[in-house]
Amino acid sequence: MGKYTNLAKDIVTNVGGKENIVSLKHCITRLRFKLKDESIANDDILNNMDGVVTVMKAGGQYQVVIGNHVTQVFDEVNQVLGITDTTDSDNSEENVEKQGIFNAFIDVISGIFQPILVALSAAGVIKGFNTLFISLHWYSQTSGTYNVLNAIGDSMFTFLPILLGLTAAKKFNLNQYVGLIIGASLCYPAIQLDTLSKAGKPLYTLFSGTLFQSEVYQSFLRIPLISMNYTSTVIPVILICYFASKVEKSLNKVIPDMVKFFFVPIITLLVSLTLGFLVIGPLATFGSNLVGSAILAVRNFSPLVAGALVAGFWQVLVVFGYSYLLQ
Template sequence: MAKYEKLAKEIIKYVGGAENVNSVSHCITRLRFRLKDESKADDTALKNLSGVVTVMHSAGQYQVVIGNHVPMVYAEVCEVGGFTNESLTNNEEEDAPKGIFNKLIDIVTGCFQPVLGPLCASGIIKGLNALLAFLLGESFSASGTYAVLNAIGDAIFYFFPIILGYTAAKKFKVNVVVGMLIGAAFCYPTIQADTLSAAGEAMGNLPFVGNYFATFMGVPFVAANYTTTVVPVIIIVAFAAFIQKYANKWIPEMLRNFFVPFFVLIISVPIGLLIIGPVVSAFTSLLTDGFAAIYNFSPVVSGLVVGFAWQILVIFGLHWAIIPLAIMNIGNMGYDTILVGQFGTTFALTAALLAMCLKMKDKNKRTLVVPAIISGFFGVTEPGIYGFALPEKKPFIFSCIAAAIGGGVFTFLGGQQYVIGGLGIFGTVSFISESGDPTSMYYSFICIAVSMIVGFLLTYFFWSDHTNEESQITLNNKENKEIIASPLTGNVIPLKNVKDDAFAQGALGNGIGIIPSEGKVVSPVDGTISVLFPTLHAIGITSDSGVELLIHIGLNTVQLNGEGFKAHVKQGDKVRKGQLLLDIDLKAIEKAGYSTETPIIITNTKDMLDILPTDKKNVIRNDDLITVVF
């Protein structure tokens, strides 16, 4: 691991130093930092490090995408920075992500990330055991070998509440053994719905939640089958953290060692079983019923939507919101159909990378893409996404389209997933049923073939490598240019002086900056609104001649969530030069503590021969601002 020591030191340096780190963890491909001040991190410097794929900001985390060797890099980062995998500063409120949605995603990822590797390993073991049972017949199914392998593979699924009790306890700073005991209580055989219903008639029925077969201190106890469940135990451990906080406050220190766990368990478990569990189970059932309704309406639509959106969800870490629903489906029904639609995504992306490799003119890039193709085949796509497909745009879109078609075919055929298994090619065995039926596995091979063929053909025939095209354009002497007008009135500053490294170092393209003196933003070109961010702080325009512009009003103003901005256009609108796009409240932005410096960027700079900003110190709306030569 020492070979990653230099990389670890550089990563810590460019995230603002060890003193700027509240916590650090990792998933399959990413280091996930919580920083005290993200503005101290240098995105561009990190992206340029050998060994770093890219940098992402998502769900309140500062994510450094590394690739397959992230565990080794993480170990070195912890060693160099003096961190532990539980290290948090006392500034827990500063460390928490802002916004309800970000907090929910953070909780789900925090509880599931430590489980993902063992979960996939267990799924592979179960799948291989099912494959052996299919190949070797009943003699193997009745053997001790089958029983032992099944126990190894099935343990994490059967005792999932205990596992999540542990990870949730670490997330919410609860005594981890107490968290495990909460999970174990929910796995206890005599309180499962099947056990209680088999023991006698229902004592009554409660609206919305169903029959109950027992009471606790006179209160109806609505039982459920909690083994294999995922959400209830996480919510109950969060509630236990609340109880623990006040127990630590009120109980004398000399008695805390056993009385704090006593009160946490005696309060949280009964309330969890009587109230939280039934309510959460009812709510999650609505969500799973919603996905089931879409699937029942049209399996093809379900597969198309999940397949197309999956890679986009992964980029932002939002796929974690869907995985628990799939796990619950497997626990309740023995199979899942939600994740079936996404199975082709890694293969679609891998095929797109293969087509890019064949068409690349740069030998160095072709050498670099080969490892990304190999890792993609085994289910790890971040190096391919961030290093090659996403920067080129079209291959990424083509891979999403191919994944959608592959997912649609898979769900149309009736594919069912029986375990949350391995990634990439290792995931095929997760489609073998426990009874040894390999039908869905055969369908998965069809999904792989369709996804790869479509992804390869679309990329091969409709993507071109523009490397060295500039020299060809010059030789042909077909120079054209477009004058970009100023969208604002104000003082002009060179782009390198903008107080944001990503803009100042040209990571997003060349351009210029303006410090506006009035709050009117007009279109600098005739064109189309290609992007209008929901927070209205940034707007993208594609001119009729193909110049792609980004107007980013202020720095870090995304945090204002649209306050102080009013849009007069929407995404997809055709606009004319000088047309009013936005009204902005400059005083409100400054009062909130944000800079009004506004970069105007040519985002497809690499496709242009030259970008020539004005040398004026001040401009008014519609003045000539940038000359683009193409």
């Protein structure tokens, strides 16, 4: 019997029993249950239980706040439930309808970002210390010490699409290695606008004089390939992985089992990344630019209104990388 076995048993009992639990995951301090019926959970008992800080309900989840030792309790709860695969894979249309669109969206985003939060925080702290030490003149920005620490801290953000490709694939029930390749492809140097602009002049420019002005340096099968910078981005890789999951699911239904192993990932990557580079990526980037421009427009029109909006959507703005606009 483990240290938290009794606590785990009591938690399972008071959230309505094993039969009431649809799925379970955890973040840094909380057990995040998805229950069939939250009304039968014993909130009062859980709130007063030794080992439980409090109970919260948000984003379609029943959250039991444990503390920093949540991973140990999580493992014990899974032992009680008899669960060996803790992946939260309940993304059916029926479940989305039960949650509501907004709660389903929050659930998807939290499911994608939660696994990398610890690494993301660690990288941010390392970058912060590196900047601090430069300001204190402990070493110069051209030193090897700076470069090593900057590589450790900055790599997480530069290659963020690779990590999100993995977690998004897991969330959307896509082959996780396909998700990794999608993320890595978006970070490939020869695709980035900065790399292409340094290498030569554009062939021509699309949408000149508009917010969507785009330089075209290369084409794919004679189709203009709008160049973007995808390193450090969030939205393109999530959307492409979602699309890839639908492609993979459709292919698994029609391709014979004998050749599925080879042909499903090949076709999934070719279809999803081709459309990703040609359509999904540019549209996602244009959408991001529109949101950024709207934020700046509101701030220029009324800082008071902008402050209210920012306060209400701060977490979303940070997740999608818009907080820099407010500096």
